[in-house]
Amino acid sequence: MLLGVIADDLTGATDVALMLAREGMKVVQTVGVPASAETLPEADAVVVSMKSRTNPAAEAVEWSLAACDALVGAGARQILFKYCSTFDSTDQGNIGPVAEALMRRLDVRWTVACPAFPANGRSVYQGHLFVGAQLLSDSPMKDHPLTPMRDSNLVRVLQRQTSVKVGLVPVQVVEQGAAATRAAFEALGQDGPCIAIGDAITDAHLRVLGEAFAGQPLLTGGSGIALGLPDNFRRAGLLDPRGEARPFHAPAGREAVLAGSCSAATRGQVAAAIEAGMEAFALDPVAIAEGRMTADDVLGWAGARLGRGPVLVYSTAEPEAVAKAQSQLGRDVASALVERLLGEVAQGLAAAGVTRMVVAGGETSGAVVGALGVSMLEIGPEIDPGVPWTLAADGGRMALALKSGNFGGRDFFRKALAMLG
Numbered sequence: 001m002l003l004g005v006i007a008d009d010l011t012g013a014t015d016v017a018l019m020l021a022r023e024g025m026k027v028v029q030t031v032g033v034p035a036s037a038e039t040l041p042e043a044d045a046v047v048v049s050m051k052s053r054t055n056p057a058a059e060a061v062e063w064s065l066a067a068c069d070a071l072v073g074a075g076a077r078q079i080l081f082k083y084c085s086t087f088d089s090t091d092q093g094n095i096g097p098v099a100e101a102l103m104r105r106l107d108v109r110w111t112v113a114c115p116a117f118p119a120n121g122r123s124v125y126q127g128h129l130f131v132g133a134q135l136l137s138d139s140p141m142k143d144h145p146l147t148p149m150r151d152s153n154l155v156r157v158l159q160r161q162t163s164v165k166v167g168l169v170p171v172q173v174v175e176q177g178a179a180a181t182r183a184a185f186e187a188l189g190q191d192g193p194c195i196a197i198g199d200a201i202t203d204a205h206l207r208v209l210g211e212a213f214a215g216q217p218l219l220t221g222g223s224g225i226a227l228g229l230p231d232n233f234r235r236a237g238l239l240d241p242r243g244e245a246r247p248f249h250a251p252a253g254r255e256a257v258l259a260g261s262c263s264a265a266t267r268g269q270v271a272a273a274i275e276a277g278m279e280a281f282a283l284d285p286v287a288i289a290e291g292r293m294t295a296d297d298v299l300g301w302a303g304a305r306l307g308r309g310p311v312l313v314y315s316t317a318e319p320e321a322v323a324k325a326q327s328q329l330g331r332d333v334a335s336a337l338v339e340r341l342l343g344e345v346a347q348g349l350a351a352a353g354v355t356r357m358v359v360a361g362g363e364t365s366g367a368v369v370g371a372l373g374v375s376m377l378e379i380g381p382e383i384d385p386g387v388p389w390t391l392a393a394d395g396g397r398m399a400l401a402l403k404s405g406n407f408g409g410r411d412f413f414r415k416a417l418a419m420l421g
């Protein structure tokens, strides 16, 4: 193994795994912290996905260190701590505490924090994070229910999360190339450990940052920061020249879409699928809570239709409907009920011969993958930016497209299934 990645959520892990696969690495993603180095598969890069973004910082640190130990134990030469390109975190963490703990574990004096992902509109300029044309603090992220981001100055944001000094390597330095950029990071680490925010507005900047970290044990950032890393290994003669895309063989079988995301993009995708004639079953959290709607009801409905084409099961709803269900049941209960039911439905669909499944929603994907008993995913071709097909390496033969709520075009479901032929 060349690169070990520790990702703080499931669909974010898939995003970085795809980035590395596109750059010519053989990539495997694990679901959850591996028990030991011995359980990790053979691959150029292994991405460990956790669900640690909003957990208590101590827990996120403990899991991240365990993942780091397993990856290093399996031979990883470099560790990347991957978080969201909108720097989703609170003043308590978890980006700062995890980065700091990994620096100590890997004995490094300087590292980078760079969430930039220009392809998806995330850029960092003078340490300030932009989402499209807006500062992070003016973007919808200011109202995120769990990690509201109300300060765009990442030097300040990160400094509130860690006792390690936080600095900045601005774009003017990055523009001078990898050697100057590396020297700037080194200089910042002279008087004690330092995490420096790296500016990046374009993919070219990300590649410079990547090259500047050749041979360095630790980087942190969004999936964009991984862009330049495979070429470092290639230049060092450790990775084969870029070859043909690896073939992806989805098992033949029935098709289903499970949507538990209520994000704007998923709402559009569900509407588009229904308009296009996909058979659809709408879940109602209150009916589930009252026992009037069960997994058996959904599976009975699906059984009659699966032979004719893909079925869609969705809890996706407009914000007013979500607020109403949450006020009646409580936010966590509503979420848990929907996630559990979708997990049971996924199990039932797999038993009914579904081998190609699209799942919309980060938490939802975690619930479905958990219910299916999948602990390892091979990364396949890209459907839309940041979302690949994956193949479950255990828990039964299943092709899975795990989509973060806000990713993908309006016809994502049809497009994804059509790709498999």
Ligand code: ADP
Residues within 6 Å of the ligand: 260, 261, 262, 263, 266, 285, 315, 316, 317, 321, 322, 325, 326, 334, 335, 336, 338, 339, 360, 361, 362, 363, 364, 365, 403, 404, 405, 406
């Ligand atoms: P996203 O990637 O868009 O954030 P997630 O799956 O991560 O999507 O999160 C959506 C959460 O909302 C899940 O916990 C899901 O169970 C919950 N949920 C889904 N539909 C509803 C609904 N109709 N009412 C209340 N909560 C819902």
